[in-house]
Amino acid sequence: MRWYLKIISPVLLLVAWEIAAIAVNNEFILPRVGSVFVVLLQPTKDILGSGSLLDNAIISLTRVVSGFLLGIVVAIPIGIGMGRVRWINDMVDPVIELIRPIPPIAWIPLALAWFKIGLASILFIIFIGSFFPVLLNTIDGVRRVNRTWIETAYMYGAKELQLLVKVIIPAAAPTIWTGIRVGFGIAWMSVVAAEMLPGTTSGLGYLIMYSYNFGQVQVIIAGMIVIGIIGLGIDIFLKEVERRKFRWQGLER
Amino acid sequence: MQLTIDNLTKEFTTDAGEHIVALSDINLEIRDSEFICLLGPSGCGKTTLLRIIGGLDQPSSGQVILDNQVITRPNPRMAMIFQEYSLYPWRNVLDNTAFGLELNGMSREERYAVAKRYLDLVGLTEFSQSFPYELSGGMRQRVAVVRALAVEPAVLLMDEPFGALDAQTRNKLQHDLVDIWEKTKKTILFVTHSVDEAVFLADRIVVLSPRPGRICENIPIEQPRPRDRTSVEFAQVRRHVLDLISLK
């Protein structure tokens, strides 16, 4: 798509917002565009004693990355096992199918009961959010590895571990990566939701909830914009890695 | 090297419960350095036979014996070249060529040196850093052949390796294969459904009949090489093979 077509809708949104803000004429409901940009343009300025936008963004990012890595480290080996070995799949699949439809946020009360308010609960929620997409894509990727690739390795005398490292994992990597992208998106949503819990004292989710209590709607919107931009930025980054690393995708013959 | 196929049969039960006899009573002696073409129409069991010889599938009865050893699984002395998906798309040409050596635990330097030597042999040195999707089908199959040669097998098993190529490329690769065979004196078992290809390549054509797949002809091709497809002699041999097949 041409770039000037791409900017039409964001510009329209800003214009509509500004018109609506003027019409509403109440900064506690809808602040003017300018006042939100004032907040955005001072990312290192402390907000109501709860840290700056940047500080809180870094905290949220650190949490999401930690919980997400945890999710990947658990999901990928289980996924490979389930994708490769029939009995592992048959044994584990029913539990997975049962737990999978429960949204990450529904785990919050249980997380609080188990881990109390704090980092562990938040990491747990992120873990749950990222685990399933990565798991399901890993299973799928491993199952769909071309049979000829596997047999070629056997013909050259591959042992099971060599087959795994040199064929199964590289062949399934693009599909696993898709799971990682989807999983990260969910993890990012989960961290913001988890940070809005009572008792949390930092993070972007906390910042916007806290700002609500002080009627700082411009900070709420600024925080939401930062959440959106970070989520988008990471997805663009993951897509770019995919484009470079898995260039062969769709061209295998 | 001595490869013996002894009273081999293979039966399948399809998902629908139908019973198929894919191969029946196959007996074959393959001598060292022989170039054999397995010829037959699609569905007659050529792939099945080659896979059993390669140890990828098990026979229903009978056995494959390589130098007194019964084959029940892939053996490093035999290499298989498939028609499709023969290379790993995430590996460049050099790493594809060195794949077998890498599995054997050869150091990077050593295996690259060997792989380069073989790539040289087929004129692909300048493509060693290219990826399979950047190559033509003919080049990919060439790489698959030298990857097999690099592990120095006694037997090359080839399942319609040039079947997906255009006629011109196909002829070129057939020439190259004969060259390689003359240089290395590998034993080659080459599956094809093309009479022309078989007559061009083989020392001996083994003809399989369809359903159940049986060996119905064993035709030695004594024509000297290099063979000229446009020559009268070539046409006569091809005619002879076609006559033998059409009598079935």
Ligand SMILES: Nc1ncnc2c1ncn2[C@@H]1O[C@H](COP(=O)(O)OP(=O)(O)O)[C@@H](O)[C@H]1O
């Ligand atoms: N795994 C299988 N299960 C059931 N039937 C099979 C299987 N593999 C091959 N066959 C059948 O065996 C016959 C021979 O197949 P194949 O060896 O692929 O023939 P060709 O390579 O000569 O075309 C065919 O009828 C095919 O449908």
Ligand SMILES: [Mg+2]
């Ligand atoms: Mg076949």
